[in-house]
Amino acid sequence: MTAVRAPLLSLAAFALLAAATLAAFFVTQRLKDSDPVIKRIATPLFVSPNGDKRKDTARITFELPKGDRTTVSVVTAGGDERRRLLDDKPLAKGRHAVEWDGTDDDGDVLGDGQYYVRVSLRRQGRAVTAPRPITLETTPPRPRLVSAQRLRDGRVRLRYTGPTSPPPVITVYRTDAGGKAREVARFIGERNESVQIWDGFVGLRRLPPGDYAFGITVQNKALVAGSWPTKLPPTRATSQPHTGVTFTALDLAPPLEPIRSGTIARVGVGGPARRFRWKLTRLGSIRPVRRGRGSGHSLGFRVPADAPTGVYNLVVEGAGHRATAPIAVRAGGAAPVLVVLPAIAWQGRNAVDGDRDGFDETLDDSRAVGVDRALAEGRPPAGFVTRVAPLMRFLGRRDYDLTTDLALARGNGPRLREYQGLMFAGDERWLPARLNRRLRAYVQGGGKVASFGTDAFRRRVNVTDELLADPSRPERTNVFGERTSPLASEDPAPLVRERDGLKLFAGTDGLIGLFDSFERSDGFAGAAKLETAAGRDPGKPVFVGYRLGEGVVVRVGVRGWAAALDDGEEEAKVTKRIWALLSR
16 A cells, blocks of 8 residues: 555656646746836946045936835845845836945945945835946045156156056146255146156246146046045155156256366266357366367267366256356375365255255255165355355365265265365265264374364264265264354354464454354364354464364364455455464
């Protein structure tokens, strides 16, 4: 009896399964042939609820073939509901629209991602999910300016990464007016291009010489805007090397170590390629020792073999522009005094954009500057015309050797102990620690030093072949142990001699010049002995001479002293006495 029932049950089960399958086929076919319960669900591709009034909301439309109680929800790809836009609301037959602001039911903006619209009909017990997602995006794009390159024809090629459609907006900033970026031009780039070309014009005029930085603003497909740098305008802190350009009419990058007479001097010539004329003249003379013509971005010439030691002025002219630079020349041979030019300070205070980030850098505001940079705006270095050149003209053809502090720092200069005295012709604002120690040892061992600069020997810097790096803050005392501080006067006043153990004021009436800017001596931290002192106020000397060990230091703490040598009789007398002290 049991054996008979088993085949009967199997046959019955098979019959039921076949009937169900057939019924499902007919139901499915009927659904295919019938009208859809929801038609034409339309959703935008993107929504970006960030408050910029562009794609802040998504407009969703759909069509009902017949009325029903309707629920509209925003769901994830897995079907989890995040926002209910309509809740069991009776809707009539026809087209309907709702808006979604990108938030959830608590009013919080949802995270970036893809979301779907689901429409449910209560009476029909049916629900349809839109096949195309809405991409919610609020994160700004992060473009990056890779490079800015000035072309020969004056245009600028900009290369960036980031969205290219819609086209980028490029802003041009001039940065060499106090280091603060100022917008001077703006243009819309080419769509679908990551390399953009700027014509180099501000309005109808070609860009004037100066330093320039750029901002790039782009939009993604959700029209969310982002820029490089993240916050505009760019600053020194947010800029990157090789993303700025400098427009130069004509400038020079002279050698910062002395050139031997009879050897070749090589000078970089900046600005658009052009032909130029040049001449080399010794300071204090009007007759050039060499002249010629050149082209391109470099100039090489042989210094005459009979050129005496001194500072020479190189003048280059081309296309209506003029640039000048000093050239130090050594004739060789023994001399009692070594004159040292402040090449480190010249480059340390040379406000040019050496790393091409769109901003000038100096050792006063940067951690490093390049040694071989061109001199700013084609002019001589800071302090040269008013402080160094008058003193070098005054020396004339006196018997001296010549070098720069950069050559001494690199070990390319002469040995200090070979000279009776050292004359520092300008502001020795930065020196490497090792050279400072050599100078102090030189004086303590019997050497004599005269400094015609101010704010000197108080800061350190590391020197390499290519960089001046890691400048220190000024110390309270200089390398010789003297404390100094700046002093200014509204009304020019003469220096009054207080004591003169070194006989530097011999032959004068004790009243020297008229000055209004000084560096006051505030005392000594070591065993220095004050011998000579003069100042505008009793007990506050600015001109000092003191003994340190076996040697002597003379500091002329008056900013206008060198300039006064051209017509100041008393200043000239004192300077001759300083020279005599150094020479013996």
